[in-house]
Amino acid sequence: MSLRFLTAGESHGPALTSIIEGMPANVPLLASQIDQHLARRQMGYGRGGRMKIETDRATISSGIRHGLTMGSPITLTVENRDFASWGDVMKPEPVERYAYDSVKTRPIQIPRPGHVDFAGLAKYGPRDFDGQPDMRNILERASARETTMRVAAGSVARRLLEECGIWIGSHVVSIGTIEVAYGDIPDARSLNERADASPVRVLDTGAEAQMIEAIDLAQKERDTLGGVFEVVCDGLPVGLGSHVHWDRKLDGLLAGALMSIHAMKGVEIGLGFEAARRRGSAVHDPFERGHNGKILDRPRNNAGGLEGGVTNGEPLVCRVAMKPISTLMNALPSVNMISGESTAAHVERSDYCAVPAAGVVGEAMVALVLVNALLDKFGGDSLDEVRERVNLHRQKTRDLAREWNAHTAQAHTQPS
Ligand SMILES: Cc1cc2nc3c(=O)[nH]c(=O)nc-3n(C[C@H](O)[C@H](O)[C@H](O)COP(=O)(O)O)c2cc1C
Numbered sequence: 001m002s003l004r005f006l007t008a009g010e011s012h013g014p015a016l017t018s019i020i021e022g023m024p025a026n027v028p029l030l031a032s033q034i035d036q037h038l039a040r041r042q043m044g045y046g047r048g049g050r051m052k053i054e055t056d057r058a059t060i061s062s063g064i065r066h067g068l069t070m071g072s073p074i075t076l077t078v079e080n081r082d083f084a085s086w087g088d089v090m091k092p093e094p095v096e097r098y099a100y101d102s103v104k105t106r107p108i109q110i111p112r113p114g115h116v117d118f119a120g121l122a123k124y125g126p127r128d129f130d131g132q133p134d135m136r137n138i139l140e141r142a143s144a145r146e147t148t149m150r151v152a153a154g155s156v157a158r159r160l161l162e163e164c165g166i167w168i169g170s171h172v173v174s175i176g177t178i179e180v181a182y183g184d185i186p187d188a189r190s191l192n193e194r195a196d197a198s199p200v201r202v203l204d205t206g207a208e209a210q211m212i213e214a215i216d217l218a219q220k221e222r223d224t225l226g227g228v229f230e231v232v233c234d235g236l237p238v239g240l241g242s243h244v245h246w247d248r249k250l251d252g253l254l255a256g257a258l259m260s261i262h263a264m265k266g267v268e269i270g271l272g273f274e275a276a277r278r279r280g281s282a283v284h285d286p287f288e289r290g291h292n293g294k295i296l297d298r299p300r301n302n303a304g305g306l307e308g309g310v311t312n313g314e315p316l317v318c319r320v321a322m323k324p325i326s327t328l329m330n331a332l333p334s335v336n337m338i339s340g341e342s343t344a345a346h347v348e349r350s351d352y353c354a355v356p357a358a359g360v361v362g363e364a365m366v367a368l369v370l371v372n373a374l375l376d377k378f379g380g381d382s383l384d385e386v387r388e389r390v391n392l393h394r395q396k397t398r399d400l401a402r403e404w405n406a407h408t409a410q411a412h413t414q415p416s
Helices: 031-041 079-085 115-126 134-144 144-164 189-198 207-220 249-258 272-277 355-378 383-413
Strands: 003-006 015-021 058-062 074-079 167-175 228-236 265-268 316-322 333-334 340-342
Touching: 003 144, 015 144, 031 058, 031 144, 031 355, 074 144, 079 340, 115 134, 134 167, 144 167, 144 207, 144 355, 167 189, 167 355, 189 228, 207 340, 249 265, 249 355, 265 272, 316 355, 355 383
Parallel strands: none
Antiparallel strands: 003 015, 015 074, 058 074, 167 228, 228 316, 265 316, 333 340
């Protein structure tokens, strides 16, 4: 593993932290470049009140000097402004018993369907001051507030990718039953600018209005919505990942990383599940003699840039399905873990739809996996070293294409 990262922090604790280890030295990186993506994660139609409280800003406390990475571990911290309003509830220090007289101070004893509340209670056994079950500890770490630090770490990773001419963007392709029609794969470099201009991060204005209407309706009916977002990456060199072993296949690594995001329930690469419905002739991407410095051209990219777990030089396309938000204002039936009585599930302040924000988290996870794959293939301790090796590889591929094209052109002109 060339690049590793960890996140730490609770939803309403003092702060969130990430440590990123393995970034080469001399990559230009400013806190504002991280903040830009943190702000994108906080956007999106259908978010709850929390996003209005927090304006996430990253503090860099190691690994970057004078705007350049140092090659040492990078530590990023984002303060939870909301911590200040939680009194003793989230204090790291021991506290005297407090009154259970508000939504914040009351122990959580009724699990929410769709959350880890019950399984976490069974596994870790957290208790309140009276020794009764209290799921607060579980909920605090399981919260998608954690994705703040994935986005922060991903912003570091994407700086290296950008310096190597690799671009990542995302957009929403469905919310509930409202879908954007399949079209051409968007250009990754300009994708975020276009998607971020829409409150639901969608490229189709017709679908945008219907999606907003669907979110409004769900909110009015105290319900929630999920959807699908697509992450696109351009500029990847051929040959990242490997076909030789299960844990080196890039499709598996990407799917695992994307599925690890809160509420993600499916990942498709390229045509994905649709490929299973079609015949092979309508799925696999034919080869044609290459142009513009390529050995071969592909008239379509149903494979989504990966064959055999290896990048094939086409844009990478991943689609990710997010389930509807689990916390329902019109709470589903649950059971009080102390009295055993049937009752409505616990309710916390919550989003109604977070698919637009989830796409930004998806970009971050893809960036982190790709940097790891890039460094696994090319190595390098500094930006110059990595870039030189990537460029040499690209040059070799172009030379090979030129040779190949000259050779095949000659073969074509020779009389048989
Ligand atoms: C960006 C983002 C925001 C989310 N916001 C909420 C939320 O406000 N309320 C909620 O109940 N779940 C929210 N979730 C989803 C839950 O965190 C997730 O469903 C829960 O932790 C259970 O994990 P699982 O769905 O992966 O099994 C959000 C997820 C993401 C990616």
